Amino acid sequence: xxxxxxxxxxxxxxxxxxxLTRYLGQESVTYASGGELCGASAPAPGVVAAAxxxxxxxxxxxxxxxxxxxxxxxxxxxxxxxxxxxxxxxxGCLENEGTDRVSIxxxxxxxxxxxxVLNATQATAAxxxxxxxPVIVVVFSGGPVDLTPLKEAAGxxxxxxxxxxxxxxxxxxAATIFGDNAPAGRLTQTFYNEKFLSEVPITNMAxxxxxxxxxxxxxxxxxxxxxxxxxxxYPFGFGLTYSTFSLLSLSADAGSANVSVANTGGTAxxxxxxxxxxxxxxxxxxxxxHPRRLLASYxxxxxxxxxxxxxxxxxxxxxxxxxxxxxxxxxxxxx
Numbered sequence: 001x002x003x004x005x006x007x008x009x010x011x012x013x014x015x016x017x018x019x020l021t022r023y024l025g026q027e028s029v030t031y032a033s034g035g036e037l038c039g040a041s042a043p044a045p046g047v048v049a050a051a052x053x054x055x056x057x058x059x060x061x062x063x064x065x066x067x068x069x070x071x072x073x074x075x076x077x078x079x080x081x082x083x084x085x086x087x088x089x090x091x092g093c094l095e096n097e098g099t100d101r102v103s104i105x106x107x108x109x110x111x112x113x114x115x116x117v118l119n120a121t122q123a124t125a126a127x128x129x130x131x132x133x134p135v136i137v138v139v140f141s142g143g144p145v146d147l148t149p150l151k152e153a154a155g156x157x158x159x160x161x162x163x164x165x166x167x168x169x170x171x172x173x174a175a176t177i178f179g180d181n182a183p184a185g186r187l188t189q190t191f192y193n194e195k196f197l198s199e200v201p202i203t204n205m206a207x208x209x210x211x212x213x214x215x216x217x218x219x220x221x222x223x224x225x226x227x228x229x230x231x232x233x234y235p236f237g238f239g240l241t242y243s244t245f246s247l248l249s250l251s252a253d254a255g256s257a258n259v260s261v262a263n264t265g266g267t268a269x270x271x272x273x274x275x276x277x278x279x280x281x282x283x284x285x286x287x288x289x290h291p292r293r294l295l296a297s298y299x300x301x302x303x304x305x306x307x308x309x310x311x312x313x314x315x316x317x318x319x320x321x322x323x324x325x326x327x328x329x330x331x332x333x334x335x
Contacts, residue, residue: 014167016064016138016173017170019170019173020062020174023174030054032047032051032054034047034051034064034113042109048113048116051117052116052117055117055135056123058133059133060133062138063114063135064137064140065110065114065137065140066110066138066140066145067095067101067140067142068094068095095141095142103194103197104144104196106146106147106150114137114153115153118135122154134158135155135156136177137158138162140163140164141161141164142164144191144192145191146191146192146193146233147191147233148193148194151233160173160176161187179242182241182267182268182270183239183240184239184269184272184300186238186239187234187235187237187239190227190232191233191234191235192232193231196229196231199219199220200220200222207221208226209226209227209228223236224236224237224293224295225293226291226292228292237274237295239272241271242265242269243263243265243266243268243269243303244265245264246261247260247273248260248308254317255314255317257275258310258311258313259313260308261309262303262307263304263305268302269302269303271302272299272300273298273299273313274295275295275296275313277293278292278293279291279292280332289323290332296315296316297313297314297315297319298313
């Protein structure tokens with residue numbers, strides 16, 4: 001597992017292997033290191049074979065991938081800098097303050113390791129009872145990565161995005177895997193496909209779709225409010241729970257929305273209700289420069305199994321105002 005701190009190497013903390021071992025016992029956990037998959041041109045000898053062997057013998061597999069947020073300056077030649085950093089030479093997974101990524105793809109070495117493990121688990125299942133064994137992929141990164149290969153891969157049972165966890169991250173992840181913690185998070189960013197990077201040049205800082213400043217290339221916009229393209233893997237606000245929920249009714253006035261939310265599944269858990277406001281279609285086109293939708297309010301509540309709650313989601317009157325060409329805010333009919 002990566003040393004995934006935001007500003008460098010933290011003191012030794014509770015890692016995921018230790019946390020899983022506390023749940024299952026030392027004799028029930030087999031750990032295979034992925035080796036140095038940042039800054040390597042190929043996996044170290046035996047790394048893939050060891051991971052495949054461990055996966056074949058396991059009843060369930062937890063595999064960790066993602067970016068490295070540690071301070072690589074002391075072990076990468078030449079040292080990373082704002083001028084000479086090459087993400088290719090770092091395995092495509094360096095992510096640190098002051099060092100921009102040139103790709104949002106999962107590093108190829110990690111995908112190769114994941115593919116080998118998935119092939120092994122499926123082959124083992126086919127040779128036994130024909131049922132696939134659970135494969136949980138834990139993703140570490142400080143920002144969005146293209147999770148398309150994981151989402152589309154046959155054999156991936158679950159994807160858990162963990163960000164760059166702090167000292168108790170291993171325990172929190174293990175508790176989520178074993179159901180002692182019911183996840184209820186939602187993405188604070190849009191997770192795009194790698195193709196997004198070719199749609200929106202890094203030099204085009206405009207949020208709205210259309211031509212960039214000084215005649216620069218056109219783009220489909222940025223962010224959940226303005227993006228009009230098709231390369232979204234997981235949208236802003238996406239998040240699953242271990243239960244199911246239904247929105248039973250919705251009404252709104254000029255300052256709030258009223259909705260009934262029911263936990264229709266079999267797990268007590270928190271759930272965050274998001275309220276979006278969308279301008280009329282005629283007012284939301286690229287020429288108008290208005291957002292396609294915007295988050296006006298939200299509310300997080302805990303629900304027992306079968307519980308239903310009537311919520312009031314207040315929002316500011318300014319949420320109904322849209323920016324005009326001169327920068328002023330004004331109400332638009334229909335909003």
